[in-house]
Amino acid sequence: MPVITELPKRILIVAPSWVGDAVMAQALFKRLRERHANSVIDVLSPAWCGPLFSRMPEVDSIIPNPLRHGELGIGLRYRLGATLRDRHYDQAIVLPNSLKSALIPFFAAIPLRTGYVGEMRRGLLNDARILQKSRYPLMVERFALLAEERNDPLHHPLRHPSLSSSPAQQEAVMKKLGLAPEKPVAIFCPGAEYGPAKRWPSEYFAALAKMLSGQYAIWLIGSKKDRDIGEEIRTLSDDACLNLCGMTELDDAIDLISRAAFVVSNDSGLMHVAAALGKPMVAIYGSSSPGFTPPLSEKAVMAKIELPCSPCFERVCPLGHFDCMMKLSPEAVHASIREIVR
Numbered sequence: 001m002p003v004i005t006e007l008p009k010r011i012l013i014v015a016p017s018w019v020g021d022a023v024m025a026q027a028l029f030k031r032l033r034e035r036h037a038n039s040v041i042d043v044l045s046p047a048w049c050g051p052l053f054s055r056m057p058e059v060d061s062i063i064p065n066p067l068r069h070g071e072l073g074i075g076l077r078y079r080l081g082a083t084l085r086d087r088h089y090d091q092a093i094v095l096p097n098s099l100k101s102a103l104i105p106f107f108a109a110i111p112l113r114t115g116y117v118g119e120m121r122r123g124l125l126n127d128a129r130i131l132q133k134s135r136y137p138l139m140v141e142r143f144a145l146l147a148e149e150r151n152d153p154l155h156h157p158l159r160h161p162s163l164s165s166s167p168a169q170q171e172a173v174m175k176k177l178g179l180a181p182e183k184p185v186a187i188f189c190p191g192a193e194y195g196p197a198k199r200w201p202s203e204y205f206a207a208l209a210k211m212l213s214g215q216y217a218i219w220l221i222g223s224k225k226d227r228d229i230g231e232e233i234r235t236l237s238d239d240a241c242l243n244l245c246g247m248t249e250l251d252d253a254i255d256l257i258s259r260a261a262f263v264v265s266n267d268s269g270l271m272h273v274a275a276a277l278g279k280p281m282v283a284i285y286g287s288s289s290p291g292f293t294p295p296l297s298e299k300a301v302m303a304k305i306e307l308p309c310s311p312c313f314e315r316v317c318p319l320g321h322f323d324c325m326m327k328l329s330p331e332a333v334h335a336s337i338r339e340i341v342r
Contacts, residue, residue, distance in 0.1 A: 081107025
């Protein structure tokens, strides 16, 4: 009998714009590799998420998406789609739920265009699927399910994201930033792009830094938008920590987090990065819920106060008291740290 080999399947993934969602998308890539071992997986990605996809071995190439977050840009999307026609993709999988995110695969004339129903885009997706939210509550499940045939259930076990970071990459960023810690490193990620309701108070991070400073070198990591928050924490902690917020690109942050003994993070993109690097971690939740976007790691402990008003998923506390974060004390988070490093 002749051996039948599967022809390579060429797949274009339209990636999410949020860092955390981009990390969780790797579960989809892993499942596609299981189903189509010889497939080519390209990712159409915003520039700021590109470093993440470069650390995922399942991704063959990254196509920069020049459009800004929220920009319609019909003409630019048409031109980009037209340039992709020569790649002869067999399938596009569109992860964002917006209409505009489905335009480029449509303009690229990709024959199978898969994604969930949303924003009146049934005409753009010819494999538009209805999401059963109660059956698949986790974002990572919803992404991975798109690797299956229509109406097939989610394959288990679900493979968690796992980013790569080599010792050479870690040493390079340490040298670039002039870092040579004499103690084990603890990393705090005090930012949260979504809004202040997801941020543990600066004074609590500062108090925690004071508790840990005798045993650990403490680094604050975040974006340029988090620079002022980092400075506030550094000042309140009496210089018990080093503020690196705004001094690192995303690939730098990946390599620095790889050097950490543990991480303390708000529910943010960097929380998901730390989980994908397998770091022991305390993940702090306020207005959001680990029932939707938990850190996908057995080494993560969730720190959360259960309140009738939480999770509200608002950017700013709608009741004005911010109890979901204010009642989560530094001592409680310190106890969780002792649990993960035991």
